[in-house]
Amino acid sequence: MEKRFNRRRGPRGHSGQGYRQEGGRPDHNRGNRGYRRRPGFDTGNQRERIAVESGSLVMIDQFMLANPEFVAAYAEIVDEPLAKKVSLIQRFGGLVVDVAPGTYRIDRDPYRYSIVIHPEHIQGADASIEDGEAAGTLYINTRCLAMIDRELLDDTSLLEKYQHLWFGGKDKACRDLLRDNGGAVRYGFSRYSDDLSVRLDRRDNLLVLAPENPIEHQAN
DSSP: OOOOOOSOOOOOOTTOTTOOSSOOOOOOOOOOTTOOOOTTOBOOSTTOOEEESSSEEEEEEGGGGTOHHHHHHHHHTTTSOHHHHHHHHHHTTOEEEEOOSEEEEEEEETTTTEEEEEETTSOOTTOOTTSSEEEEEEEESSSEEEEEEGGGGGOHHHHHHHHHHHHTTOHHHHHHHHHHTTOEEEEOSSSSOEEEEEEEETTTTEEEEEESOHHHHHHO
């Protein structure tokens, strides 16, 4: 059985130490009115997309895909029902959200403290954390969020390669491996760790991620 991570915040790093397993309740009442796109708006790699073929999008801290406990536990249930896999991903701080199959883009706004994941044909930058329904909370400790099709986790050889690269100190190669397989990565907002509230607009299959404690991020 995997060990539960403690609630102590720690600096980013490969160990995942300080990773929070459980978080507080999301605050969805922050004001986002009067927003205008600023010069610092960050769309990251313009060619980067998330290919969601299964209809299930996984969002999880990049370290967890190399975490020996997570990888070993997932391998044991790879042929089990999806519900068991979703439960395991959640226990390691991740989140699985059902969306329409297709290609998705990512808009990250460091001023507004938001990440918007939206279908390629829909403009998502101006979406608000107040939109949609609560989908859950993500716990990010290494500042970097991985976004992949859920079925990629069933590829044990891919996870083994990722794990080898990670513990070889090749972080960028890990991110490139995810991109080469239809995934994407984005940095969070805190220098240490993030608790990201996630909301889903089912009409447009649009996700909005934002820190649960924006004041704390402003202090950083």
